[in-house]
Structures are given as structure tokens and as C-alpha cells.
Amino acid sequence: MDVDDINSITVLGAGNMGHGIAEVAALAGYTVNLRDINEEFVQKGYDQIEWSLNKLAEKDRISDDDAEAALDRVTTFVDAGESVADADVVIEAVPEKMDIKKEVYEAIDEHAPEHTIFATNTSSLSITELSEVTDRPKQFCGMHFFNPPVRMQLVEVISGEHTADETMDTIEALAEQMDKTPVRVRKDSPGFIVNRILVPLMNEAAWMVQNDYATVAEVDSTAKYGLGHPMGSFELADQVGIDVGVHVLEYLHEVLGDAYRPCPLLEEKVEEGELGKKTGTGFYEYEDGDGVQIPTDEVREDVERRLLALMANEVAGLVANDVADPESIDKAMKLGAGYPDGSAKAADEAGLDTLVETLDDLHEETGEERYVVVDYLRELAEEGEGFYGASDEQESEEHDFETIRIEHEGSVGHLVINRPHQMNSISPELLGELSTAIDLLADDDEVRAILLTGAGDRAFSAGADVMGMASGGSDPLRGVELSKKGQETFGKLVACDKPVVAGIDGYCLGGGMELATCADLRIASERSKLGQPEHNLGLIPGWGGTQRLARIVGEGRAKEIIFTAERFDAETMERYGFLNQVVGNDELHEKSMELAQSLAGGPPIAQAFTKRAMRKGWENQEAGLEIEAQAFGHLMTTDDLNEGIMAFASDRDPEFEGK
Numbered sequence: 208m209d210v211d212d213i214n215s216i217t218v219l220g221a222g223n224m225g226h227g228i229a230e231v232a233a234l235a236g237y238t239v240n241l242r243d244i245n246e247e248f249v250q251k252g253y254d255q256i257e258w259s260l261n262k263l264a265e266k267d268r269i270s271d272d273d274a275e276a277a278l279d280r281v282t283t284f285v286d287a288g289e290s291v292a293d294a295d296v297v298i299e300a301v302p303e304k305m306d307i308k309k310e311v312y313e314a315i316d317e318h319a320p321e322h323t324i325f326a327t328n329t330s331s332l333s334i335t336e337l338s339e340v341t342d343r344p345k346q347f348c349g350m351h352f353f354n355p356p357v358r359m360q361l362v363e364v365i366s367g368e369h370t371a372d373e374t375m376d377t378i379e380a381l382a383e384q385m386d387k388t389p390v391r392v393r394k395d396s397p398g399f400i401v402n403r404i405l406v407p408l409m410n411e412a413a414w415m416v417q418n419d420y421a422t423v424a425e426v427d428s429t430a431k432y433g434l435g436h437p438m439g440s441f442e443l444a445d446q447v448g449i450d451v452g453v454h455v456l457e458y459l460h461e462v463l464g465d466a467y468r469p470c471p472l473l474e475e476k477v478e479e480g481e482l483g484k485k486t487g488t489g490f491y492e493y494e495d496g497d498g499v500q501i502p503t504d505e506v507r508e509d510v511e512r513r514l515l516a517l518m519a520n521e522v523a524g525l526v527a528n529d530v531a532d533p534e535s536i537d538k539a540m541k542l543g544a545g546y547p548d549g550s551a552k553a554a555d556e557a558g559l560d561t562l563v564e565t566l567d568d569l570h571e572e573t574g575e576e577r578y579v580v581v582d583y584l585r586e587l588a589e590e591g592e593g594f595y596g597a598s599d600e601q602e603s604e605e606h607d608f609e610t611i612r613i614e615h616e617g618s619v620g621h622l623v624i625n626r627p628h629q630m631n632s633i634s635p636e637l638l639g640e641l642s643t644a645i646d647l648l649a650d651d652d653e654v655r656a657i658l659l660t661g662a663g664d665r666a667f668s669a670g671a672d673v674m675g676m677a678s679g680g681s682d683p684l685r686g687v688e689l690s691k692k693g694q695e696t697f698g699k700l701v702a703c704d705k706p707v708v709a710g711i712d713g714y715c716l717g718g719g720m721e722l723a724t725c726a727d728l729r730i731a732s733e734r735s736k737l738g739q740p741e742h743n744l745g746l747i748p749g750w751g752g753t754q755r756l757a758r759i760v761g762e763g764r765a766k767e768i769i770f771t772a773e774r775f776d777a778e779t780m781e782r783y784g785f786l787n788q789v790v791g792n793d794e795l796h797e798k799s800m801e802l803a804q805s806l807a808g809g810p811p812i813a814q815a816f817t818k819r820a821m822r823k824g825w826e827n828q829e830a831g832l833e834i835e836a837q838a839f840g841h842l843m844t845t846d847d848l849n850e851g852i853m854a855f856a857s858d859r860d861p862e863f864e865g866k
């Protein structure tokens with residue numbers, strides 16, 4: 208079945224995941240049958256969809272009409288057979304127990320049409336085993352959404368032993384239709400990708416505390432501020448539920464052996480009913496205490512190495528068993544766990560030889576199975592390679608951008624900031640890629656103008672990646688370096704001889720606004736909101752904002768924008784002189800490209816000299832005027848001037864060549 212043939216989707220289970228998946232499917236335009244075992248459960252799921260759609264509309268992420276239409280597409284069912292009678296795809300999200308899931312499939316198989324694909328939203332159970340209770344194992348695969356489905360971008364699409372390639376292709380395409388990013392898991396391996404890496408890490412964190420090797424504070428400080436993970440390991444355990452983590456570990460232990468033996472510290476928490484946030488107590492106290500408190504200055508290098516070593520071993524196991532390649536693993540870990548670099552890349556950066564040594568030492572010391580080095584990891588380390596090849600190969604791949612995109616449209620080099628699900632916030636990695644990309648575009652003779660935009664329609668950029676910034680801990684020197692790196696990178700746009708246009712759609716905040724400030728012209732959609740909110744965070748605009756903004760809007764307005772830290776609408780920012788033009792929301796892409804194209808058709812030498820003279824004039828007007836005069840003289844000798852005059856005389860458009 209082709210994805211275009213899918214009209215109706217049945218979601219079995221109206222709990223947290225089920226109603227979330229149903230909402231996503233309804234938002235994508237599908238007719239949705241939502242089914243649970245009784246009226247009360249299914250109605251609760253329906254009500255939650257309604258609540259969530261209203262929230263999206265309140266936040267202007269969808270219109271009121273779209274929210275209403277999506278809800279209209281959802282029908283509730285209690286009878287399992289009836290619910291699948293017209294389904295093209297069934298997504299099952301019933302409790303994570305093999306017996307329950309098998310019963311459900313046995314109950315629906317004969318009622319669903321022959322062409323229907325079954326996709327299970329299990330987070331770790333065997334797809335193959337489940338598929339075998341149906342008469343359609345080829346049309347059966349895993350479709351693992353992350354919680355909450357409406358917000359989380361990742362969907363792991365998992366092949367069972369019998370799954371046909373066509374089924375995988377269709378379900379991946381379906382995930383894309385739902386505006387999600389599918390990552391293919393080629394084999395039905397316990398925990399798939401994200402849980403297979405996250406849960407053993409949580410276990411290792413617990414073992415370190417259990418064995419008095421480190422404290423909860425040290426481990427969480429290291430995970431969050433050393434490795435840049437969005438949460439500390441114990442914070443994450445509390446967030447997802449310690450019982451949930453233990454449940455996955457028990458399954459991994461049962462199927463894969465002693466390397467996954469759950470740490471007693473985790474088991475005790477479950478026995479005591481201290482399951483994390485949901486019970487008010489876990490590793491942190493939520494109800495009667497201060498909640499999560501993670502110090503920024505207790506990062507320990509040895510703890511960091513240990514976590515990375517365990518992670519590298521899991522990655523090696525997945526790659527060696529052909530479950531997924533390093534790129535897919537990293538994509539999944541970035542989208543599903545919020546790891547800044549992914550796991551394979553982080554391991555490569557730490558050095559696989561060091562991590563193997565760490566595992567060997569730990570194994571010698573403790574004899575624990577989980578430190579046994581996977582053969583493939585040892586081979587890579589011995590050959591001096593990383594998951595992404597030898598270190599020199601990695602350098603040659605540096606233009607394979609992950610956080611930005613470069614697209615060429617005629618002579619416009621279009622640079623897209625590409626982290627839409629983090630509001631195109633600017634991580635240190637993105638800053639590095641931006642710097643390389645600006646150099647590439649500046650040096651590319653085919654490119655005559657640069658257009659900067661943000662991917663998606665929610666943000667040009669919401670500023671520096673606050674999590675990435677936090678991962679520097681409280682090290683002031685790292686802060687200074689980060690500020691300088693941003694100033695220099697954005698400064699390359701100012702120094703670039705080619706005209707630069709910023710096309711702003713949505714939020715343009717903090718570092719994002721400082722980036723736009725370095726463009727020559729700014730055009731924004733009506734819905735855009737701009738501002739320098741750094742004072743709200745106790746910071747200052749550190750990527751040139753204290754200097755460059757005033758050049759455009761004047762000191763008084765710059766101070767107003769920075770000191771109030773407010774978000775200003777596009778119309779106001781046009782009035783303040785920051786925006787050159789405000790256009791309708793649907794027109795931004797077209798109009799900003801049109802503007803960039805028209806500048807790309809301009810006289811390159813005259814444009815370059817204009818930028819240089821104006822830039823020098825900021826520092827010293829005399830110098831600026833001198834450059835202006837010299838440039839004016841130089842231009843007299845150019846073919847472009849000749850072409851400009853000829854075109855004027857013959858009443859046609861000039862064709863400048865920059866000669």
C-alpha cells in the first residue's frame with residue numbers, strides 16, 4: 208500500500224501515547240478511530256485530545272478552525288473489531304505487556320481489511336513475536352513515538368523479521384506525513400535505539416552511586432553540564448518514572464543477559480514506591496522538597512568518561528548487529544533524547560581508544576559483564592578509527608552540515624538554520640557550521656547574494672541554545688570564548704562583500720536577533736516577534752547585540768529593546784527601523800527570495816565597496832569617506848559601470864558581471 212492510499216487510521220489504546228498519536232494523525236488530516244476497553248477510558252483520551260488541540264490554538268500554532276476540524280476527524284470506539292473495520296493502518300498503543308498486546312492483535316486481525324498495516328507503538332517488545340500472532344506478519348512493524356507525541360519529533364520505525372520493505376517504506380512515509388522524522392531500525396533488537404542507549408546509561412549512573420563511586424549530584428552535574436544532556440541521569444529517571452526504566456531494564460536483562468542487570472538502587476526505589484516526579488519523590492523530592500537541584504560545578508571527568516564508554520559500547524553493539532548505522536543512531540539520540548551531538552559522534556570525539564581503555568579497566572576491577580567491550584568497538588579503536596571513520600575522514604566531511612542547510616537558487620546562496628524543533632536555537636555546533644557555511648558562500652563566485660532563514664514557520668531563531676550554554680557549566684572562560692565565537696561568526700556576514708538578506712518568520716530572539724542584525728536587509732512576516740530577552744536570563748546580548756543593534760535603530764531604541772527584554776511585533780520593529788519590510792505570513796519565503804534575487808542581480812563591485820565604506824564609517828567617518836572616494840574612482844574603470852550606463856541608455860535591465 209502506498210502512503211497516498213492511507214485515509215483512515217485506528218489507534219488502539221487512548222492512554223498517554225494513544226491519544227497523543229491519535230491527535231498527531233488527526234492533525235495530519237487522517238480520519239481517526241480511537242479505541243479503548245471502556246467508554247470512560249476512551250472518552251478521557253478524546254477529552255485530552257480536545258484539551259491539547261485547544262492549547263495549540265491558544266499558542267497560535269494552529270488556527271481555531273484547524274483544531275476543530277482535527278477533533279471532528281476523531282471518532283471513539285469500544286468495540287475493537289468495529290474500530291478497525293475501515294482502517295488502512297492500525298497503530299496499537301496498549302499497555303507494554305506482551306500478553307495484552309497479543310490478545311489485542313488476535314482480536315482484531317480478522318476484522319481489519321486485508322490491506323491494513325499493523326504498527327505497534329511498543330518501546331522495546333519484540334515486533335517479530337507480536338507479528339506472528341497475526342496472519343499478516345509482512346504487514347507488521349514497529350512505530351515507536353516518543354512522549355508526548357505532539358511535541359516529540361522522532362519516530363523509530365522498526366522492522367520485524369518478517370516485515371516487508373514496502374511496509375517499512377509506507378510507515379516511514381506516514382510518519383513524515385504526520386510531520387515527524389522517522390529513523391529506520393533495521394532489526395527488531397531490544398530497546399531499539401533510544402531506549403537501548405538511554406536505559407543502560409541510567410543504570411550505570413545508579414551503579415556509580417550504589418558503589419559509592421560518585422554522588423547523585425556529581426553524576427547529574429556531569430551528564431547535564433559536562434555532556435550537555437538536557438537532563439541529569441537521575442533527573443531523567445525521575446521524569447520518565449523509575450519503574451518504567453526498571454521495566455525496560457528487566458526486559459533487556461531477560462533477553463540480553465547480565466550486562467543489563469538492574470542496579471539494586473533503582474529496584475529499591477520501585478519497591479518503596481518512590482517512582483519519581485509522578486509520586487512526588489524519586490531521586491529528588493518534588494512534593495516536600497526543592498525538586499531537581501543540579502550543581503553546575505560538580506562535573507567529574509572520570510564520570511563523564513564512564514558514561515561515554517558505556518554509551519559507545521551500546522552504539523557499537525547496534526552498528527555491529529546491523530540494527531542501525533551511526534548516522535541514524537545520532538539522529539535518533541538528538542531527536543529522541545535531546546543529546547546535542549548524538550552518541551556515536553560524542554564517542555568519536557572522546558576517542559574510542561580512551562573509552563575502550565576505560566571499559567577494560569572497569570572490567571578488570573569489577574568483573575561486571577556490562578564492561579565487556581563489544582568486539583566491533585575494540586576493532587575500531589585498534590584501527591584508530593571512529594564510528595564515522597578515521598579522524599582525517601571526519602574532517603573532510605565537515606561540509607556535511609547537520610544543523611544548517613545550504614541551498615542554491617540561481618545566484619542566491621540560501622542558508623537555512625535547521626533545528627526547527629528547538630526553535631532553530633543556536634548551539635555551539637550550529638555556530639561552527641554557520642561559520643564554515645558563511646566562508647563557503649562568501650568564497651563562492653557563483654553566489655551573488657546570501658539569504659538567511661530559519662527552517663519551519665515558528666522561528667527564524669530563538670537565540671543561543673540555552674541548554675548548550677548551560678553545558679559550559681559556570682566556566683567564565685568558556686563563556687568568553689562562546690561570546691567571541693558568535694561575534695566573529697556573525698561578523699563574517701557584516702564583513703562579507705555580498706549583500707545579505709535575513710528572512711524572518713516567527714520568533715527572532717536573543718542570538719537570533721543578533722544574527723539578523725548582521726544582515727544588510729531584514730524582511731519579516733507579520734506574525735514575527737523580535738527581541739533581546741537576555742536580561743530576563745540575567746545575561747547580556749553577547750553576540751554583538753550591545754554594539755550592532757544601536758547602529759540600526761539608534762541608541763535609545765537599542766536600549767529600550769535590550770533593557771525591557773520584551774518581544775516586539777514586526778510592525779513595531781519596522782517602525783523602529785530594524786525591519787525593512789513586513790509581509791504577509793504566507794509571503795515571507797517568496798518575498799525574501801525575491802529581494803535576495805534582485806540584490807544578486809546588482810553590481811557586485813559597487814555593492815562590495817558600499818558595504819566596506821559603510822562598515823569603515825562606523826569606526827571612523829573620515830576613513831569611511833576616504834574608502835567611498837577611492838571606491839568611486841575604481842568603479843569608473845569597471846565593465847559594470849559601462850553596462851549600467853548602456854542599459855540605462857537603451858532602457859533595459861543591466862546584466863552586471865562584477866568586472
Ligand SMILES: C/C=C/C(=O)SCCNC(=O)CCNC(=O)[C@H](O)C(C)(C)COP(=O)(O)OP(=O)(O)OC[C@H]1O[C@@H](n2cnc3c(N)ncnc32)[C@H](O)[C@@H]1OP(=O)(O)O
Pocket residue numbers: 266358628629630632633669670671672673674693714716717718719740741744746747748749750
Ligand atoms: C549570546 C546569546 C544569548 C541568547 O540568545 S540567550 C537565549 C535567548 N532566547 C530566549 O530566551 C528564548 C527562549 N525561548 C522561549 O522563550 C520560547 O521557547 C519561545 C517564546 C521562543 C517559544 O515558546 P513556545 O511556543 O511555548 O515553545 P517552547 O515549547 O518553549 O519551545 C519549543 C522547543 O524549543 C526549545 N527552545 C526554544 N528556545 C530555545 C533556546 N533558546 N534554546 C534551546 N531550546 C530552545 C524548547 O526548549 C522546546 O523544546 P522541547 O520541545 O524539547 O521542550
